[in-house]
Amino acid sequence: MPAQEEFLTNWGNQALSQSETGIRLAIAQSASNLKEKGYSESEALDILGANDTINFKLIQSAVESAYGKEVVASVEEKKVDESYVVPTSYKEVAAAVENQLKQLGPKQFMNKLARSKSPIMPINEKSYNSYLRLASLAVNDERSMNQLHGDLKKWFEESMYVSVCAAKSSKNQIRVASTTNGKFVATNERGASCDVCLESGTCSCSKFTQGHFGDFGLACEHIVAAADKVSPHQRLLKAITEVNNTTASIEEEVENKIELLNSKTIMRS
Ligand SMILES: [Zn+2]
Numbered sequence: 001m002p003a004q005e006e007f008l009t010n011w012g013n014q015a016l017s018q019s020e021t022g023i024r025l026a027i028a029q030s031a032s033n034l035k036e037k038g039y040s041e042s043e044a045l046d047i048l049g050a051n052d053t054i055n056f057k058l059i060q061s062a063v064e065s066a067y068g069k070e071v072v073a074s075v076e077e078k079k080v081d082e083s084y085v086v087p088t089s090y091k092e093v094a095a096a097v098e099n100q101l102k103q104l105g106p107k108q109f110m111n112k113l114a115r116s117k118s119p120i121m122p123i124n125e126k127s128y129n130s131y132l133r134l135a136s137l138a139v140n141d142e143r144s145m146n147q148l149h150g151d152l153k154k155w156f157e158e159s160m161y162v163s164v165c166a167a168k169s170s171k172n173q174i175r176v177a178s179t180t181n182g183k184f185v186a187t188n189e190r191g192a193s194c195d196v197c198l199e200s201g202t203c204s205c206s207k208f209t210q211g212h213f214g215d216f217g218l219a220c221e222h223i224v225a226a227a228d229k230v231s232p233h234q235r236l237l238k239a240i241t242e243v244n245n246t247t248a249s250i251e252e253e254v255e256n257k258i259e260l261l262n263s264k265t266i267m268r269s
Pocket residue numbers: 194203204205206207208220221222223
């Protein structure tokens with residue numbers, strides 16, 4: 001290999017390894033920032049990993065060295081157990097639905113869904129009976145369970161949609177105020193009020209209590225309105241932005257170094 005080409009190849013490798021060092025540094029910095037802010041090792045991995053799938057292995061080892069312990073990606077496991085204060089898809093409540101069916105048995109399960117005072121599923125006798133047959137099969141049969149999930153999906157997603165629309169509706173004029181115990185009071189245009197607790201995802205309104213929303217993992221418009229006020233997404237986004245800013249400044253530093261290297265190369269040649 002001619003000398004000049006060899007030199008260029010070496011320089012290229014050096015530059016590559018330098019920028020990888022930069023990325024490593026940035027990730028390690030982000031991981032220890034998150035630790036300082038009180039995030040657990042698996043939360044740190046989730047936050048950094050969600051932001052950057054390409055460097056996932058690097059992120060994992062950076063988090064492990066920042067926390068001094070092994071950490072396993074928990075994304076898949078979490079989906080089953082995680083409870084969502086404001087669910088936005090049937091997937092997020094499917095586990096709660098299945099638990100209810102197994103705990104109550106098919107008859108009580110269907111009564112809770114379709115025969116309460118503010119039912120999630122306002123259905124007639126004929127549909128009720130066919131849902132009941134399917135729910136009875138679903139208890140011991142996975143295929144029927146999947147079919148049941150498929151049939152319930154539209155009712156639950158409609159309920160989620162209605163709550164979100166009602167929370168935003170100017171007609172309802174829902175106003176939310178926080179109370180001293182970390183909970184919320186939601187008031188509507190008629191002055192009626194209800195108590196919302198975001199930690200447990202509960203509300204004292206009749207729609208929530210009589211419709212058994214809590215047991216099925218659903219949220220009423222008051223929970224949606226309160227959650228909007230202190231969105232966890234907002235907090236998460238803020239954390240990610242801070243991490244990105246740190247990464248950007250370190251990357252800039254590395255780029256400057258490479259530029260300097262470049263200019264030296266030009267001077268020498
Ligand atoms: Zn409510």
